[in-house]
Amino acid sequence: MSDRVETLEFQAEARQLLQLMVHSIYSNKDVFLRELISNASDALDKLRLESLVDKDLDVDTADLHIELEIDKDARTLTVRDNGIGMSRDEVVGLIGTIAKSGTAELLRKLRESQDAAASQELIGQFGVGFYATFMVADTVTLVTRRAGQSGGTRWESAGEGTYSVESVDDAPQGTSVTLHLKPADTEDNLHDYTAEWTVREIVKRYSDFIAWPIRMTVERPGEEGATTTETQTLNSMKALWARSRDEVDEAEYHEFYKHVARDWADPLETIHMRGEGTFEYEALLFLPSHAPLDLFSPQGHRGVQLYVKRVFIMDDCDALMPNYLRFVKGVVDAHDLSLNISREILQQDRQIRAVRRRLVKKVLATLTEMKAERAEAYRTFWGEFGAVLKEGLLEDTDNSETLLNLLRLASTRDADEPTTLADYVGRMKDGQTEIYYATGDSRGTIENSPHLEAFRAKGYEVLILTDPVDEVWVERVGAYDGKTLRSVAKGQVDLETDEEKAKTDQERKEYADLLTWMSEALADSVKEVRLSSRLTTSPACVVGDAHDMTPTLEKMYRAMGQEVPRVKRILELNPGHPLVTGLRKAHEQNAEGAALTETAELLYGMALLAEGGELADPARFTRILADRLARTL
Template sequence: MTAHVEQLEFQAEARQLLDLLVHSVYSNKDSFLRELISNASDALDKLRLEALRNKDLDVDISDLHIEIEVNKDPRVLTVRDNGIGMTRAEVVDLIGTLAKSGTAELRRKLRESKNEAASEELIGQFGIGFYSTFIVADEVELLTRKAGESEATRWVSSGDGTYTIESVEDAPQGTSVTLRLKPEDREDHLHDYTADWKIRELVKKYSDFIAWPIRMQVERITPGQDGGKETITVETQTLNSMKALWAKPRDEVSDEEYKEFYKHIAHAWDDPLEIITMKGEGAFEYQALLFIPSQAPFDLFARDAKIGVQLYVKRVFIMGDCEELMPRYLRFVKGVVDAESMSLNVSREILQQDRQVTAIRRRLTKKVLSTIADMQSGRPEDYWTFWTAFGAVLKEGLMSDADNREQLLRVSSFASTYSDEELTTLPEYIERMKEGQEQIFYATGQSREQLLKSPHLEAFKVKGYEVLLLTDPVDEIWVGSVPEFDGKPLQSVAKGEVDLDSEDETSEAEREEQAKEFAELLAWLKETLSEYLSEVRLSGRLTESPACLITPTFGITPALARMYRASGQTVPVGKRILELNPQHPLVTGLQQAHKDRGDDPSLAQTAELLYGTALLAEGDLPEDPAKFAALLAERLVRIV
């Protein structure tokens, strides 16, 4: 008996993506089975946990397992589990995963990928492993019933842009995925998914460590005695060892086993950069197996990006994406933590208050950071790969983790004016500081190229001071939380006062004389531009440009204000400071013109243009671009 049957279409982008999957052939088609087994394992974990939490749930968890069934004629492969199952709404939501997984971006990267291996990695990276089944199957059927419910759901698609979904009765608890395999390629015996040996090979390679038994019925042929007729019996075999890798000594596990385990728990296709094993003894006993990936997932900067660490208690799965075990700035770390003592009926609220979880989190964080430091000092190529993928995320910890801020600063790398290609660390910067230099100078902006052209850097380059070039959006925020490193204050080249001539014995007298000479011009400019400026002063940081804008020492930079506004926060933007280059012809000419004809309205227009060009020089726009353009056009007319 069936009811409530619907035939639906995939969304446009999802349909195009399915077309790419169905009509593309990848060298490692085998991976689809790993994806199905991983999903089944997750369903079994969730059912056991739900049974422990919900005593009223009427389910049998005495024999949780995964079953693989193979039929040669017709060519059908089924992977089923007796796990948590799904409701109709959850199945529909699963289909929506394609649309949620950055489909357009994935399609673009698939087109741009240069080889088949890169394409495979992208499929795993975007979290659509289930849909890799269409690479080997002409039709996929999913039959599922949620534990504790009577109605089941069947979903069927051939990957042609449509699918059917219907409610059914009398289905077993759990989920089965049935693949009607593509016609046999008689020249490609290595990818015959109806062969028992092939299934055993794939389970051993990819899923040997799964905690649940993976079973398959196989035929056993026994030769007859004295030339008698052979007998064929069918027996059920368990294909995997079910050994928890995190509980085994490091020297008893191969790198390949660790890599496959990482790919299983992270739903990833890349190899990890680093494998971290830990064992805590004493008051808080636990075992941990962590991985630092080599590639960033597509949702690394998404608001709902998950922490990648799973929590077990005495081998019992408690929860995935356990935010309490790892700070958000280490959300790229994947792995498992298995504690010896903790309530199995644990909730996130309990975890947040648990002293043991807090202690484990602290130790895991320090271990990950020390591992990154070892990579930085001993394996610079791997460290560069890590920093390119995760550096911007790691720097988020500079704002939120005061306890580990010193270590975070040490393992961080930055572009600087010292080298066009190589990054530098803060200890290396300090080693190169000029004699008498007390501050670590930095500049923030959208790109290295923009910063190198900034007026703020002119005197620093001329006088040989190295400046850090910080171009990640997070840099605008964390620099406000980090006052110093190793006793050296951090100083923005675009904030507060910077005196690069302090060691010059005659500079103080010269500056006083210049201040008197330009006093009237400075006062007039401050009054004329009072809508925008809190102060106008002479600059010690300009050598080529006529003027630049400075944010007060404790003010909010325009870039930071834009970031806050983009996130929906309202922040007051204070007036800025205009600094003038007393050696520039435009400034000296404006000073003379003000002496000669201070009441000329055109001088006020020149002041507006001077202010507007200072904004443009730092990559910003005048408050009224149309007005600025009109003033500039009027002035150009006079010239031509």
């Protein structure tokens, strides 16, 4: 025994998580065993891979397995594997701290959650299931030795904020986790995890598909009252992706999904496919029913698991799935790849690129079928992942037509039911040649925008786009079914009848002097002041030229650290509004220059605020407005 014994404190957030675990944040405590078995399976996968890659690694891989051991008298349950094991530093780093982004958000959601299933779901998403052992155990002891190293490590904690670590000389290769279980009759522990049938039922329900044998030594009655022991394998070890769909029932698919995705909810859709010909592979993919918390995090999990001839290669193989399908979970088992293939080589491998194309086509075809035949399921999918799927319109030009047909977009036609682009085109008014859309932070902001006034008055449907990615994809795509995608806040709008156009031409002549003067007075803020054909009730609005970058896109680029030139926009005036007609009369009567300029500034500021924009000098705007209001009293 070495004298290297340390008592260390858990990271602050780990201590908080332990307290939540100990005080039973959800009712189904069986999660702890599933998590320990999954960790053991991962360790065996990693050892098999490392032994294939590193020919100098002296390890025996002839009988890789997971062993469960029950001691009823001592009230302990041990989960043991002969896998890759951990070094002392890995033990402290992986168990003593939670090195994951978003842990604070996890803790908040766990505290708020009153629903057992929802809490389980959160645990699975963050991969912190090891800590769930403290729901059923007073003390947890871990002994491990990394493959290829001579010394081992013993870790122990009662889950109260500290843990001890010591070096040991006689640890076998792999990892064993021993749970000193709480008394069976306490309120905190409804299941007796020293009961053989309980352990069997948990393994069957959650881990039957694990590729490695899960063994347990059990007692059986013998002759004349004596007992004998025998070692039994508790799981079937059948790789679901290698079996035909007829051989697998839905419950098996769902449990397999929960294992690979570390999720607690059933998947929304299962995709079981096989590729044959020059390059063979099997794939079992799943569309989740809810978005993970790290969906938009740069550090979030991406890709699917890659196996080669049933040998685990990597967990998050992003080379097999584009970023806009990062929510897809599952397994791809290829038959002809090199076992020691590196991530860099993998991304360039011709066969991997071919598989990726087929997987993407299959996922999109499944979504297309779901949209046509299972409307409610697709509604759920779109609510969870629609914003991510839109990213494909920027990344995947080969499938842009399919992706456009998968869109569900809010519109002014119906506040509750989104529309497809095809349905929008089918409802277009006679003579309408463009698909109108408006972008913004929220539906409320867009619906109250002056930009929509003429469209609403004349009965034109406008798409309402509120996801940040909408600002980009509509510009990139440009058109659908031969119809140009047109922003209601950019360029000139032509909704007028011939009679209205004649009236507008006359008004332009009447307002020419005012427009010239205002363009000069506001030259630092706008590129032009002109009359509007898109306003009916508001005095003014701010619009961009047809090919200008939108203010929202400017902000997005600056938030990402990219400097972009400031784009001056156009101020449009409503010639029928009393404020604008009054301003024209004041200008014609040579009113006081400073007061007239301030009125022009107020008009421009109100137009910015009406579209949800930001004032360059809010203090000046407020002062001028206050002075004007005071004069009316």
